[in-house]
Amino acid sequence: MTATVKEVLPPILDSTSQPPPLFDGTTRLYTNLQCPFAQRVWITRNYKGLQDKIKLVPIDLANRPPWYKEKVYPENKVPSLEHDNKIIGESLDLVKYLDTHFEGPTLLPDEPAKREFAEELFNYTDTFNKTVFSSFKGDVTKEAGVAFDYLESALEKFEGPFLLGEISLVDFAYIPFVERFQLFLQEVYKYDVTIGRPKLTTWIEELNKIDAYTETKPDPEYVVNFYKKRFLG
Numbered sequence: 001m002t003a004t005v006k007e008v009l010p011p012i013l014d015s016t017s018q019p020p021p022l023f024d025g026t027t028r029l030y031t032n033l034q035c036p037f038a039q040r041v042w043i044t045r046n047y048k049g050l051q052d053k054i055k056l057v058p059i060d061l062a063n064r065p066p067w068y069k070e071k072v073y074p075e076n077k078v079p080s081l082e083h084d085n086k087i088i089g090e091s092l093d094l095v096k097y098l099d100t101h102f103e104g105p106t107l108l109p110d111e112p113a114k115r116e117f118a119e120e121l122f123n124y125t126d127t128f129n130k131t132v133f134s135s136f137k138g139d140v141t142k143e144a145g146v147a148f149d150y151l152e153s154a155l156e157k158f159e160g161p162f163l164l165g166e167i168s169l170v171d172f173a174y175i176p177f178v179e180r181f182q183l184f185l186q187e188v189y190k191y192d193v194t195i196g197r198p199k200l201t202t203w204i205e206e207l208n209k210i211d212a213y214t215e216t217k218p219d220p221e222y223v224v225n226f227y228k229k230r231f232l233g
């Protein structure tokens, strides 16, 4: 994608902030700028060129506004989307919702084989994350390696650098987590997940050429410190 002017992000809302004028017809993505689940939806919104149609509402999760749980999303998590007078949650449902309900490039190919594989990959995301998280307390090379080997083989299935060959929602489902794991595994365990995984290496490089994604990347230092506190603290 061609380089565009980087979006100026709106202020982060915390417990002292007033709610936006809810259900006034504005489409809002309630998000958190460090959350990998929310990042999936943020990338999708950017890739489809919906910056003007879907307003970002960043939330401070450590100091959450009470109205978020009470008036917006009782689950009290991000991401959630306010659209057509309703609130929808769950990042994987949301990326699909954005793809089918909004304009912009289609992000799931029609071919049945690709659709089927997309579902397999969506289903594996939780296992992927759990496998890597639990490896932090064990042998990372071996245990996290299994999850990264799965991605490497997945990338061999179709022609092209992305998980379904061409870019799709599936890439956006994985990259926020892969990005964080790559940083943390390198920094703390000196484990480079790209070594011996040429497809994964290219996949990460290709995604890093896309503004819709790079504009959503969290600060690497924040990620490493957050994971250190959470998993090694």
Ligand SMILES: N[C@@H](CCC(=O)N[C@@H](CS)C(=O)NCC(=O)O)C(=O)O
Binding pocket: 032, 034, 035, 036, 037, 038, 061, 076, 077, 078, 079, 089, 090, 091, 092
């Ligand atoms: N399954 C949800 C997970 C969302 C999630 O756990 N978000 C975190 C932030 S990264 C959150 O809102 N945590 C607040 C909480 O659990 O209270 C999804 O895919 O959207």
